[in-house]
Amino acid sequence: MKIKLVILIITSIIGLSSALSAENLRMAYSTAPRSIDPFPYGGASTAGYKEHVFEALVAADDSPLLSTGWVWNSPTSLTVNLRKGIKFHNGADFTARDVVYSACRMMYRVDGKRNLLTSSMGPISDVVEVDAHSVRFETKNPYPLWIQKMKFLSMLSASGGDVPSGPITYDAEGNCGINSYPTRDDFENGDAAIGTGPFKHVSYSTESAVLVRNDAYWGEKSIWEGVEISSVSNSGARMAGLLAGDYDVIENPTTEDITALSDNSAFAYTGKPAWRTMFVVLNVDPKGAPGVSAPDSSAPLSNLKVRQAMSLAINREAITDRLFGGNATVANQFAPKYRAGAPEMPALEYNPEKAKALLSEAGYKDGFTLSFNTPSDRYPNGVRVAQALTQYWSKIGIKVELNSQPWSVFAKARKAREMGAFFYGWGHPQGPAQMISFAFATRNADLGLGSSNYSNYSSDNFDSAITAWAVETNSDKSNGYVAAAMKAAMADLPGIPVYYTHSIWAHRSDLKVNGRQDERTHATMVSYK
Amino acid sequence: MLSFTLRRLGQSSVLVLIMSVLVFFCMYIVTDPVAVLASDDFTEEDRIALASELGVDRPILVQYFQFTSNILHGDFGTSFVYNKPVLPLILERLPATLEVAILAITIGLCAGVPMGIYSGLNRRKKITKAISFITTIGYSIPNFWQALLLIIVFAVWLRILPASGRGDTTFLFGIGWSFFNLDGLRHMLLPAVNLAIYKICMQTRLARSGTQEVMFQDYITFARAKGLPRQRIIRRHLLRNILIPIVTITGLELGGLIAFSTVTETVFSWPGIGKLLIDSIHHADRPVVVAYLILITLMFVIINFIVDMAYAVLDPRIRHT
Numbered sequence: 113m114k115i116k117l118v119i120l121i122i123t124s125i126i127g128l129s130s131a132l133s134a135e136n137l138r139m140a141y142s143t144a145p146r147s148i149d150p151f152p153y154g155g156a157s158t159a160g161y162k163e164h165v166f167e168a169l170v171a172a173d174d175s176p177l178l179s180t181g182w183v184w185n186s187p188t189s190l191t192v193n194l195r196k197g198i199k200f201h202n203g204a205d206f207t208a209r210d211v212v213y214s215a216c217r218m219m220y221r222v223d224g225k226r227n228l229l230t231s232s233m234g235p236i237s238d239v240v241e242v243d244a245h246s247v248r249f250e251t252k253n254p255y256p257l258w259i260q261k262m263k264f265l266s267m268l269s270a271s272g273g274d275v276p277s278g279p280i281t282y283d284a285e286g287n288c289g290i291n292s293y294p295t296r297d298d299f300e301n302g303d304a305a306i307g308t309g310p311f312k313h314v315s316y317s318t319e320s321a322v323l324v325r326n327d328a329y330w331g332e333k334s335i336w337e338g339v340e341i342s343s344v345s346n347s348g349a350r351m352a353g354l355l356a357g358d359y360d361v362i363e364n365p366t367t368e369d370i371t372a373l374s375d376n377s378a379f380a381y382t383g384k385p386a387w388r389t390m391f392v393v394l395n396v397d398p399k400g401a402p403g404v405s406a407p408d409s410s411a412p413l414s415n416l417k418v419r420q421a422m423s424l425a426i427n428r429e430a431i432t433d434r435l436f437g438g439n440a441t442v443a444n445q446f447a448p449k450y451r452a453g454a455p456e457m458p459a460l461e462y463n464p465e466k467a468k469a470l471l472s473e474a475g476y477k478d479g480f481t482l483s484f485n486t487p488s489d490r491y492p493n494g495v496r497v498a499q500a501l502t503q504y505w506s507k508i509g510i511k512v513e514l515n516s517q518p519w520s521v522f523a524k525a526r527k528a529r530e531m532g533a534f535f536y537g538w539g540h541p542q543g544p545a546q547m548i549s550f551a552f553a554t555r556n557a558d559l560g561l562g563s564s565n566y567s568n569y570s571s572d573n574f575d576s577a578i579t580a581w582a583v584e585t586n587s588d589k590s591n592g593y594v595a596a597a598m599k600a601a602m603a604d605l606p607g608i609p610v611y612y613t614h615s616i617w618a619h620r621s622d623l624k625v626n627g628r629q630d631e632r633t634h635a636t637m638v639s640y641k
Numbered sequence: 642m643l644s645f646t647l648r649r650l651g652q653s654s655v656l657v658l659i660m661s662v663l664v665f666f667c668m669y670i671v672t673d674p675v676a677v678l679a680s681d682d683f684t685e686e687d688r689i690a691l692a693s694e695l696g697v698d699r700p701i702l703v704q705y706f707q708f709t710s711n712i713l714h715g716d717f718g719t720s721f722v723y724n725k726p727v728l729p730l731i732l733e734r735l736p737a738t739l740e741v742a743i744l745a746i747t748i749g750l751c752a753g754v755p756m757g758i759y760s761g762l763n764r765r766k767k768i769t770k771a772i773s774f775i776t777t778i779g780y781s782i783p784n785f786w787q788a789l790l791l792i793i794v795f796a797v798w799l800r801i802l803p804a805s806g807r808g809d810t811t812f813l814f815g816i817g818w819s820f821f822n823l824d825g826l827r828h829m830l831l832p833a834v835n836l837a838i839y840k841i842c843m844q845t846r847l848a849r850s851g852t853q854e855v856m857f858q859d860y861i862t863f864a865r866a867k868g869l870p871r872q873r874i875i876r877r878h879l880l881r882n883i884l885i886p887i888v889t890i891t892g893l894e895l896g897g898l899i900a901f902s903t904v905t906e907t908v909f910s911w912p913g914i915g916k917l918l919i920d921s922i923h924h925a926d927r928p929v930v931v932a933y934l935i936l937i938t939l940m941f942v943i944i945n946f947i948v949d950m951a952y953a954v955l956d957p958r959i960r961h962t
Contacts, residue, residue: 144920152724154680225694225724228678231687296724319912320806342806344910345920348789349805353910356796356804489923520925524673527688538681550682563684 135337137635140350140362144318144343149299150266150307151218151227156539160632161341164323165201166266166307169194169211172541172630174260174452178206178267178308184585187254192262194245198330200269201306201313208241212280213270215239217293220286232261234560239282253558254583256590260542272304310334310636319343323635332636339635354379354618361625363633365618367437367493373618383439383614384627387448387540389547390491392484392501392608394419394533397568401532403483403515406476413532417474419605423460424467425504432611435493435500439616443609445598446551447544450612450629453587454544455595457602460609467508479509485534486514487522497610498535529566537613541630545581545594552601553578569606646946653942660938664931665708669701672925674721695721708931717935718928722921727932731914736816737807738906738913742898744820744833746891749840754887756841757848758875761856776842788835788908795831803828805910832909836902840894847890851883858882884955892948893941900937 145161146153169192171177182192198206218233236258238250249258270280274291282288294304305313310333311323323339342359344350350362351369355376365373370381395401396419400411412418432440441448445457471479482505486498495516502512517525525531538547553562554570559582574597581593601607617625617633624641628634675692683691692698696707711718717727760769782790796804808828810817819825855861856879864874903915910916914933921929 146722221694223724226690228680228691231680231683234684234687317912319910342910344805346907346910349792349908349910352789352792352796352804353806356792357800358796358803358805518923520672520677520923523676523925524671527673527676542682546682555685557684557686560682560684563688564681 136340137336137338137361137638138340138342138359139633139635139638140342140344140353140359141633142343142345142347142350142362142364144345145316145321145341146318147296147300148305148313148316148321149222149296150268151229151264152222152225152296153228154264156631157343157633159630160634161321162266163309163632163634164311164339165305165309165313166268167309168263168266170259170262172263172628172632174543182259184256185248187256187583187585188251190249190251190258191242192247192249194247195330196245198308199328200271200308201326201328202269202271204269204271206267206269206308207244208247209244209280210267210270211247211265212239212241212282212288213275213290214265214268215282216280216286216288216290217268217272218265218286219284220288220290220293222293222295229264232264237284241279254585256583256585257542263541267308268304269306272298272306311339314338334636335639336635351618354620360623361617361619361633361638363615363617364492365616367435367439370439370616370618371437378621379618380621381616381618382625382627383616384629385441385448385450386613386615386631387451387629388537388613388631389443389446389448389540390494390497390535390537390610390613391443391446392422392533392610393531393536393551393566394422394605394607395529395531395566395568396604396606401568402530403485404480404532406480407478408475410475412474412476412480412482415474415476416604417470418476418480419608421467421470421474421508422505422510423605423608424463424470425508426460426501426608426610427462427504428460428610429462431497431500435496436611436614439614441612441614443611445602446538446548446607446609447540447546447594447598448612451540451544453591453594455591455598457598464504464508471508471510476509479511481511481513482533483513483515483531485522485525485531486516487519487535488516490519490522491535491537492613494535494537501535501610526566531566534566539631543594544591545578545597548574548594548597548601549578549582552597552606556582559583567606569601569604571600571604574600574604649942649946653939656942657935657938661709661712661931661935662705664934665705665927666701668925668927668930669704672927673697674925674927677925678721708928712932712935717932720921720926720929722924722926722929727928730929731917731933731936734912734914734917736818737911738899738902738915740818740820741829741833741836741905741911741913742895742902744829745836745840745898746895748833748837749844749894750887750891752837753841753844754848757845758852758879758883760845761849761852762875764853772845776845779838779842784835784839785904785908787838788831788905791831791835792908802831804831807912832902832905832911835905835909836898843890843894844887847887848883851886852879855879855882881955885952888951888955889948892944892951896937896941896944899940 141157143157145158150162150166167178169179178195180193180195182190184190235251235253235255236249237252240248242248272294280288298304300316302313310326310329312326314322314324321341325334325337347366351365353359354362373379373381394413396414398411398414401413404413406412428442432442444460447454486494488495498514502514505512540546549561550564552569554575555562577593577596581590584590615627615631619625622641624639626637674695674697675688679688720727720730756772760772763769792804795802809822809824810819811821819829861878864878903919906913906915918933
């Protein structure tokens with residue numbers, strides 16, 4: 113009896129202190145944000161976190177955010193008009209000077225290391241303060257993609273560090289006459305983490321970050337007084353934290369977990385088609401590809417019929433329905449069809465009989481040997497999809513050996529071009545041509561094309577469309593070029609699209625999540641039902 | 642004594658050297674930090690520039706000698722991922738790991754040794770059989786599975802303890818500790834118990850087999866014949882004699898807990914050094930991995946040294962030879 117009483121008292125004390133405060137939103141990310149300094153790192157988790165504090169001239173959906181619009185003066189000159197009446201968290205007005213300062217900080221090498229987002233600014237030759245509320249970007253080559261890439265340029269207040277008064281003159285080294293910039297530590301301990309966003313920085317560590325509402329926000333104010341972002345990389349632990357009441361919203365529950373959630377009325381999940389295409393990269397080099405061999409020592413993947421057969425062999429609907437329970441969309445091209453500007457393309461056929469016939473027509477009646485690679489720890493259900501693909505290809509007579517490796521090992525082999533066929537995912541926050549321009553174009557350093565062309569694909573049809581796209585500032589014409597390039601790529605199949613991923617959030621059932629398509633998690637997505 | 646210490650030091654530095662060579666070259670062969678860090682829209686020029694800033698474009702031998710000479714100057718390098726000096730990165734996470742490890746070892750000793758002695762003394766009692774049954778189960782269920790069970794029972798069903806994270810910390814000597822406040826302790830309890838279960842089982846078995854062996858020794862029989870009270874026999878004659886293996890194992894286990902409680906730290910999202918190690922391996926963050934393993938090697942060397950010293954205190958025979 114006594115023992116029972118003691119247990120009761122202890123549990124009630126422990127229970128009391130875990131009572132939650134209603135106005136704080138507690139989210140668990142699946143990957144840790146790397147810093148609140150907005151420039152050194154890319155990646156959805158860092159970007160999603162920093163967007164609470166910092167905003168850019170352009171919003172995630174390519175619409176104006178801290179700007180009211182833009183005009184191309186010429187293909188190499190863009191004037192952006194800034195939104196008026198916006199204040200930083202420190203009370204300072206947001207002006208063109210802050211834009212130039214932010215561009216300088218982006219280019220500056222803090223502690224001798226470049227910011228990983230600097231590549232977005234590569235073609236920018238000058239940033240000029242035209243007047244207090246307009247700024248002009250000059251580029252070395254035509255750079256229409258800058259509209260999308262402006263998302264990377266988070267706006268900092270020009271008061272950080274030691275900045276002489278008066279206009280700031282941009283230079284590509286980021287020196288800009290500025291005596292000193294805030295360091296990463298200055299951002300992380302909060303002194304420099306001053307943006308225009310809906311939340312203010314309170315504290316940051318890789319495990320957890322705390323934010324508080326910006327009551328002077330220029331846009332719609334958040335319903336959450338405070339936000340806590342924890343980073344829980346293990347999916348089981350994330351789900352346990354949600355069920356235990358430690359978190360209100362978690363990212364990326366597993367397919368099994370969301371099936372189990374349907375029996376639990378206290379929790380729900382929300383899915384949203386994301387801008388990520390999952391596809392197979394095929395090395396089409398006529399000289400042959402690593403890990404691919406045929407009895408007659410020819411190069412099977414360089415044969416279009418073989419690639420068509422491999423695409424025909426895949427039952428995409430079975431993958432999205434059975435492996436994902438419907439939380440994925442069948443892909444019929446390389447850009448997600450719901451990404452603004454993506455062309456209409458016909459559905460891809462599933463026909464193993466036809467695939468077999470094509471394979472023997474191509475001279476591989478007895479098949480060939482293929483080593484197929486996939487990262488083991490990067491994509492939800494990625495290994496299972498790769499196993500399914502392996503089986504589909506085995507059915508039409510290809511001897512496939514599946515090789516699944518951790519991402520750090522896989523990434524090295526990919527960069528060293530040691531893989532003839534591999535499974536990969538590519539996001540499209542910068543428009544529908546983002547992937548194909550890097551992955552399928554012949555390398556063109558001036559226009560920034562083809563730097564990830566692991567297919568060794570080179571086609572005049574594709575290249576003429578994509579080089580025209582790369583310099584076209586008119587969005588209708590630009591979309592036309594994307595469509596032409598996409599048609600060329602789908603005709604030649606230097607890769608095989610399989611599905612588009614969905615982002616999934618599991619959450620308390622009294623909450624509503626208005627998910628984003630760029631795989632980021634932001635407190636403003638979450639509201640009460 | 643001095644020659645013993647010096648010999649130990651010599652052996653340890655060779656060990657650390659071999660360790661650093663192995664890890665450094667393995668990481669170099671298997672991973673490429675540029676491939677992991679660079680996003681897909683990097684141009685070839687960006688990748689080359691990144692490689693040169695990280696210093697990974699130079700020949701591997703040059704990189705290795707640079708690395709060792711830096712360490713001899715007290716500089717363990719800079720993390721590829723966090724772009725921060727490695728040593729503070731590891732040390733700032735050490736308290737979180739240390740406090741859980743110490744709590745787990747304490748629970749293991751306090752629960753395991755009495756249970757083991759009891760079982761050894763009362764071999765035919767039902768409680769002894771129950772203890773034996775429970776320790777067998779504790780031994781055989783994998784660590785991560787125990788962790789999930791603990792979370793399901795205490796965090797999800799009973800909702801009395803948090804499932805993950807570290808909670809509030811209280812600052813002492815400029816370092817945040819969870820020991821000194823209720824929220825921190827609540828967060829610490831599940832991971833510590835998770836780590837302790839295996840330790841309890843092991844200490845129970847060690848203490849039991851030691852007890853069974855010692856109880857039939859002549860000096861125990863003699864002490865009994867002398868008419869000493871049972872409590873005194875257990876404390877003075879039995880406990881002292883079974884402590885040596887227990888101290889050895891506790892020392893090694895403490896080292897193991899500090900160095901490799903990666904599974905527990907991952908499942909409970911406990912921000913300790915084990916989680917740092919796993920994350921760094923995933924990100925091909927070679928400086929962190931190499932420095933971590935060198936520090937861990939050093940730690941084991943020191944712990945072994947302390948254990949040897951403890952023998953001398955516990956067993957006069959070792960002191961005098």
